Amino acid sequence: DAMVIQNPRYQVTQFGKPVTLSCSQTLNHNVMYWYQQKSSQAPKLLFHYYDKDFNNEADTPDNFQSRRPNTSFCFLDIRSPGLGDAAMYLCATSRDVPSSYNEQFFGPGTRLTVL
Amino acid sequence: DQQVKQNSPSLSVQEGRISILNCDYTNSMFDYFLWYKKYPAEGPTFLISISSIKDKNEDGRFTVFLNKSAKHLSLHIVPSQPGDSAVYFCAASEWGMDNTDKLIFGTGTRLQVFP
Numbered sequence: 001d002a003m004v005i006q007n008p009r010y011q012v013t014q015f016g017k018p019v020t021l022s023c024s025q026t027l028n029h030n031v032m033y034w035y036q037q038k039s040s041q042a043p044k045l046l047f048h049y050y051d052k053d054f055n056n057e058a059d060t061p062d063n064f065q066s067r068r069p070n071t072s073f074c075f076l077d078i079r080s081p082g083l084g085d086a087a088m089y090l091c092a093t094s095r096d097v098p099s100s101y102n103e104q105f106f107g108p109g110t111r112l113t114v115l
Numbered sequence: 116d117q118q119v120k121q122n123s124p125s126l127s128v129q130e131g132r133i134s135i136l137n138c139d140y141t142n143s144m145f146d147y148f149l150w151y152k153k154y155p156a157e158g159p160t161f162l163i164s165i166s167s168i169k170d171k172n173e174d175g176r177f178t179v180f181l182n183k184s185a186k187h188l189s190l191h192i193v194p195s196q197p198g199d200s201a202v203y204f205c206a207a208s209e210w211g212m213d214n215t216d217k218l219i220f221g222t223g224t225r226l227q228v229f230p
Contacts, residue, residue: 004158035220042119042220043159043204090158094216102216106151106158 003027004107006091012113013081021076021110023091032074033104034066035090043090049074050096078112086114118142119207121221128228134192136224138205141186147208149218150179150190152201159204163190195228202226 004025013019023032030051035043047056049068063085065077078085088109094102120139128134140148146167151159165172165179165188172179178191192199205221 006158009156040124040222042117042222043218044220045217048217092158103161103164104216104218106160108156108158 004091004093004105006089006107006110008110009108010111010113012115013078014115015083016080019078019081019112021078021089021112023074023076023107024072025091025093025105025107026072027093027095027105028071029093029095029105030071031094031096031102032068033092033094034074034076035092037088037090037109039087046076081112081114083114086112088112116141117222118145119205119219119221121205121224123224124222125225125227128195128226130197130228130230131194134190134195134199134226134228136190136192136203136205136226138188138190138221139186140188140207142207142209142219143183143186145207145209145219147216148179148181148188149206149208150177151204151206151220153204153223154201162203192226195226197228197230200226200228 007022033048034046037043046060067075090109091107092104094104118141149164150162152162153159163174163177165181181188202223202225204223206218209217
């Protein structure tokens with residue numbers, strides 16, 4: 001089945017220790033998104049890739065970076081995690097079709113704990 | 116500043132009855148609205164959507180109503196089933212400058228359907 005896969009599902013890191021979350025997709029979608037969802041809050045878009053073009057949201061902290069080495073994979077790097085970065089991180093993909101709404105398909109998420 | 120609001124964090128409904136989940140938004144430029152359903156340990160999955168040019172969209176037991184003048188939408192589930200127990204997110208789509216859709220989510224409503 002075509003899907004969006006996130007690894008690991010649970011990640012524990014120490015305060016200030018860099019961490020990388022990964023997302024892969026078998027849908028061959030050209031757009032990939034990273035969302036952050038804190039407890040009892042709405043998922044919030046951090047950034048997205050349209051093919052290789054990176055689009056950062058204005059309020060995404062510099063501490064968050066992303067890489068997309070190819071169509072299938074996208075990584076979220078947190079350079080120096082703080083306690084406030086503990087959250088569920090959701091990856092999503094969509095296939096861009098001009099003049100049409102493009103449904104986003106979500107992975108199961110990675111829950112990040114910062115000690 | 117929350118542009119999409121779900122003011123009821125939880126809802127409990129008896130099996131067979133109607134579930135009504137509500138959502139309000141503030142940005143009149145939103146042109147597409149969606150409902151996503153999320154089970155524990157899974158990512159959100161698309162449920163139903165509505166374009167801003169319509170006031171109703173129906174798909175089986177699920178109907179979404181849009182009242183643009185009130186900036187309000189609602190999801191009706193009839194009849195409710197225990198398998199509908201999940202968190203429901205309302206989302207609005209905003210067209211990005213790179214021609215991609217950005218989703219603005221509400222905080223979710225946890226629906227519990229009891230026998």
